[in-house]
Amino acid sequence: MNGGIHVTKDSFHGVIITRTTIMPNQETCLSGEDYCDISFCNVKPEDSRYISAALAAELGHIAKLSPGDTVLALGLGNPDFAADSLGPATVEKLNATRALSKLFPENSADITKVCAVNLDVIGKTGIGVQEMVEMLVNKLNPDLIVVIDAMDVHGLSHIGRTIRISNAGLRQERRVPLNLTAEALGVPVVAIGIPFVTDAATIANDVLQVLLASLCSGSDDERLLFYLTDYDKRMSLIKSVISRSHLKNTVFAPENIGAAVKLCSEIIAQGINAWAGAKTASLDNYCLA
Numbered sequence: 001m002n003g004g005i006h007v008t009k010d011s012f013h014g015v016i017i018t019r020t021t022i023m024p025n026q027e028t029c030l031s032g033e034d035y036c037d038i039s040f041c042n043v044k045p046e047d048s049r050y051i052s053a054a055l056a057a058e059l060g061h062i063a064k065l066s067p068g069d070t071v072l073a074l075g076l077g078n079p080d081f082a083a084d085s086l087g088p089a090t091v092e093k094l095n096a097t098r099a100l101s102k103l104f105p106e107n108s109a110d111i112t113k114v115c116a117v118n119l120d121v122i123g124k125t126g127i128g129v130q131e132m133v134e135m136l137v138n139k140l141n142p143d144l145i146v147v148i149d150a151m152d153v154h155g156l157s158h159i160g161r162t163i164r165i166s167n168a169g170l171r172q173e174r175r176v177p178l179n180l181t182a183e184a185l186g187v188p189v190v191a192i193g194i195p196f197v198t199d200a201a202t203i204a205n206d207v208l209q210v211l212l213a214s215l216c217s218g219s220d221d222e223r224l225l226f227y228l229t230d231y232d233k234r235m236s237l238i239k240s241v242i243s244r245s246h247l248k249n250t251v252f253a254p255e256n257i258g259a260a261v262k263l264c265s266e267i268i269a270q271g272i273n274a275w276a277g278a279k280t281a282s283l284d285n286y287c288l289a
Contacts, residue, residue, distance in 0.1 A: 013050040014043045038163040055271030063190045070113040072142035076149040082257045083196045086150040088118045093269035112276040151193040160260040201239045
């Protein structure tokens, strides 16, 4: 197929898995990309092993590992700011197995060699994240890079409740530019993120969405109704108003953000540890006790 988008959905013990594949397009020279959203709005914390199992299985589909491969896991974010601490909190829970290949060389051919590194903000280190990653890649020569970072989101229902995986890497244009992609680093890159913050416009837009759902049937002004009920048009209007207000650069996070990040970092770390140590990409094989 030349171009196009293919979407499939699945469920596993209350976990909703949405897979999106962007097909390669020879005419535009765009390569294919895979995305997976793992939503767990209705999963109890005590059943979090099912979320980890789903993550491990989807990583097995998106990122194929061979015995003896080296995986460089990178935690992005600021550990002193709860909403931005997902990366560091996750990486410190990973099984860093690269040293085992040196201690037990006779078994190194079967061990996935995981390196786990926290990349602190440039204000603390004086070294840009892009520079640090490039140095690590040159030194370690990994077969795959996994980047874990918090995300912002357009839609309140996803905050702290959806894991996104992608083999498209991570790009960031605002603030400090970042290009952690296969094209930039010469190594396949998988990005894993959970949204923990959103902006004022998204909150206002989602609130209006709920309000309009109950009011739209009684509106007499069809043109105004059409404008207000179109999500993208309404978002554009709200952003325009907020850009001229004191809320211009304001973001919001849940009040229980610390506990949410702790739980989600454990879920992701368990999923990565299971994936890196497993032989097959079957959900049943990843169900952690």
